[in-house]
Amino acid sequence: MTATVERPAEIVPREPVNKGREGWVRRAPLLPALVFTIIVTQLPFLFTIWYSLQSWNLVRPGSQQFVGLDNYVNVFTDSQFRGVALNTVVLTVGAVLIAMVLGLAFALLLDRQFRGRGVVRTLLITPFLITPVAAALLWKTVLFSPTYGLINFVLSPFGAGQTDWISAFPLTSVMVALVWQWTPFMMLLTLAGLQSQPHDVLEAARVDGAGSFAIFREITLPHLRRFIELGIVLGAIYLVNTFDAIYMMTQGGPGTASANLPFYIYQRAFLGFDIGQSAAMGVVVVVATIIVSTFALRLIFRSFQEES
Amino acid sequence: MSAKERNWWIVAGVVIVLYALFPIAWIVSLSFKAPADIANGQFLPTVFTWANYSQILTGDAAALFLPALRNSFGICLIATFLACILSMFAAYAIARLDFKGKKLILSTALAVAIFPVISIVTPLFNLWRLIGLYDTWPGLIIPYLSLTLPLSIWTMSAFFREIPWEMEQAAQVDGATSWQAFRKVIVPLAAPGVFTTAILAFFLAWNDFVYGISLTSTSAARPVPAALGLFSGASQFEDPTGATAAAAVVVTIPVIILVLIFQRRIVSGLTNGAVKG
Numbered sequence: 001m002t003a004t005v006e007r008p009a010e011i012v013p014r015e016p017v018n019k020g021r022e023g024w025v026r027r028a029p030l031l032p033a034l035v036f037t038i039i040v041t042q043l044p045f046l047f048t049i050w051y052s053l054q055s056w057n058l059v060r061p062g063s064q065q066f067v068g069l070d071n072y073v074n075v076f077t078d079s080q081f082r083g084v085a086l087n088t089v090v091l092t093v094g095a096v097l098i099a100m101v102l103g104l105a106f107a108l109l110l111d112r113q114f115r116g117r118g119v120v121r122t123l124l125i126t127p128f129l130i131t132p133v134a135a136a137l138l139w140k141t142v143l144f145s146p147t148y149g150l151i152n153f154v155l156s157p158f159g160a161g162q163t164d165w166i167s168a169f170p171l172t173s174v175m176v177a178l179v180w181q182w183t184p185f186m187m188l189l190t191l192a193g194l195q196s197q198p199h200d201v202l203e204a205a206r207v208d209g210a211g212s213f214a215i216f217r218e219i220t221l222p223h224l225r226r227f228i229e230l231g232i233v234l235g236a237i238y239l240v241n242t243f244d245a246i247y248m249m250t251q252g253g254p255g256t257a258s259a260n261l262p263f264y265i266y267q268r269a270f271l272g273f274d275i276g277q278s279a280a281m282g283v284v285v286v287v288a289t290i291i292v293s294t295f296a297l298r299l300i301f302r303s304f305q306e307e308s
Numbered sequence: 309m310s311a312k313e314r315n316w317w318i319v320a321g322v323v324i325v326l327y328a329l330f331p332i333a334w335i336v337s338l339s340f341k342a343p344a345d346i347a348n349g350q351f352l353p354t355v356f357t358w359a360n361y362s363q364i365l366t367g368d369a370a371a372l373f374l375p376a377l378r379n380s381f382g383i384c385l386i387a388t389f390l391a392c393i394l395s396m397f398a399a400y401a402i403a404r405l406d407f408k409g410k411k412l413i414l415s416t417a418l419a420v421a422i423f424p425v426i427s428i429v430t431p432l433f434n435l436w437r438l439i440g441l442y443d444t445w446p447g448l449i450i451p452y453l454s455l456t457l458p459l460s461i462w463t464m465s466a467f468f469r470e471i472p473w474e475m476e477q478a479a480q481v482d483g484a485t486s487w488q489a490f491r492k493v494i495v496p497l498a499a500p501g502v503f504t505t506a507i508l509a510f511f512l513a514w515n516d517f518v519y520g521i522s523l524t525s526t527s528a529a530r531p532v533p534a535a536l537g538l539f540s541g542a543s544q545f546e547d548p549t550g551a552t553a554a555a556a557v558v559v560t561i562p563v564i565i566l567v568l569i570f571q572r573r574i575v576s577g578l579t580n581g582a583v584k585g
Contacts, residue, residue: 293422
């Protein structure tokens with residue numbers, strides 16, 4: 001991040017361009033993108049807020065009426081909603097952390113010279129490149145399938161029968177698929193971190209007689225901290241909105257055992273036609289996202305500013 | 309490195325590659341299996357057949373799959389192109405011009421990127437039906453732009469900030485016209501950033517599922533991921549597994565080709581955008 005962007009308050013323009021019309025002329029190239037994005041995302045959100053104050057079910061025409069905060073009261077007393085919220089946290093945190101641990105391990109393995117390293121690294125990115133819907137299908141039909149799944153095939157020497165993994169462990173199954181897809185992303189980030197390590201420091205530590213593990217704990221890990229944090233935040237931002245994997249693999253079921261908030265909201269609106277209730281949950285999710293991401297991003301920006 | 313140590317690393321490398329690639333290899337092999345083979349639990353098909361591919365490209369599933377493929381390519385390319393143009397202007401302003409509130413603008417872009425799509429799908433669905441954008445290309449291009457613009461602005465401005473803009477003036481001092489200076493000096497320097505941004509934007513739009521299933525209903529605009537969603541649920545095929553596997557392979561190929569060609573740029577683009585942000 002350049003100094004201009006980090007400390008906008010300290011910019012001393014050569015001429016007072018920020019005043020009046022010319023300041024806006026300079027901002028003009030920005031406006032199309034910015035105005036467009038804000039209109040397309042925020043205008044519908046105003047509608048969502050409006051819907052959330054109505055009792056409105058599409059199946060019963062004429063049912064639309066203003067009910068104030070009733071929908072919110074229902075949301076917070078709905079035990080299914082709490083269960084689904086918990087699923088969302090478990091799924092996001094679990095998938096991100098496991099993918100990060102695996103990604104870090106792989107990055108450490110790949111961060112050395114060996115023949116074919118470039119090829120291996122390229123091949124490893126592939127899971128991340130697969131369209132998420134296709135990846136979910138892959139796990140559902142290819143790996144977890146009770147009759148011809150890879151998992152049962154691999155486990156068959158150990159006496160695993162025809163386990164239907166998705167029915168038996170729906171949330172875990174979804175999480176496994178997400179971990180598989182996101183490990184390469186975490187690996188790429190931590191690998192970028194590993195390769196930006198100053199070699200003289202590592203060399204000095206080695207000369208001073210530090211063991212590999214001590215070097216890893218005392219030098220590499222602190223250096224990697226910001227890359228790990230970045231991976232966790234970016235992964236969490238994306239995975240908290242997971243929808244395709246759940247839609248394809250479990251449809252949130254059985255019941256709501258594997259539904260997360262995005263899927264539950266979709267289900268309520270597009271399959272249950274309960275627009276008011278679903279909108280209220282949408283607003284709650286946006287507020288929660290703002291709160292959580294404010295903390296998370298602060299953490300990230302602080303650790304990057306320390307560095308630079 | 310001792311021989312024993314080296315062997316250990318080779319084993320570890322093989323384990324990692326298996327972890328990443330064996331599932332993919334399995335689905336590729338599944339896509340070449342005949343219906344009788346699908347459940348046999350063997351890795352290689354006993355009879356190698358193109359039947360699954362012909363089913364989705366010319367057979368009964370083609371009516372669902374081919375229009376979806378065309379829609380996805382068309383919609384994603386248009387959205388990517390527009391996102392690149394708009395974010396080029398924005399990134400130029402952020403990188404090159406002095407004005408207050410740059411940080412606010414980048415933060416806004418980030419905030420929009422984090423904004424949960426699911427909370428605006430229902431009003432978009434209602435709005436689009438009201439104004440006739442439901443199940444049309446523009447009806448998906450518009451939300452895809454809002455999906456791709458924040459990341460595009462972010463990535464592109466990280467690249468543009470690295471461009472030595474003084475070189476433009478230097479070229480002019482050396483006698484180039486301002487158009488020449490722009491075309492011969494700035495365009496080649498900016499191209500990698502624009503490329504990376506385009507690939508990332510295409511990737512985001514191509515992978516979308518929520519908008520795809522909520523804002524379309526027929527093959528007039530339904531993109532590939534939404535069509536794949538119908539593959540698994542519908543009972544219109546005898547056994548969809550082989551066809552599904554083939555479709556999954558076909559859908560993934562364009563993205564993999566794009567990324568393998570531009571791999572180095574994407575990795576540096578991601579880390580530049582994120583780390584230097």
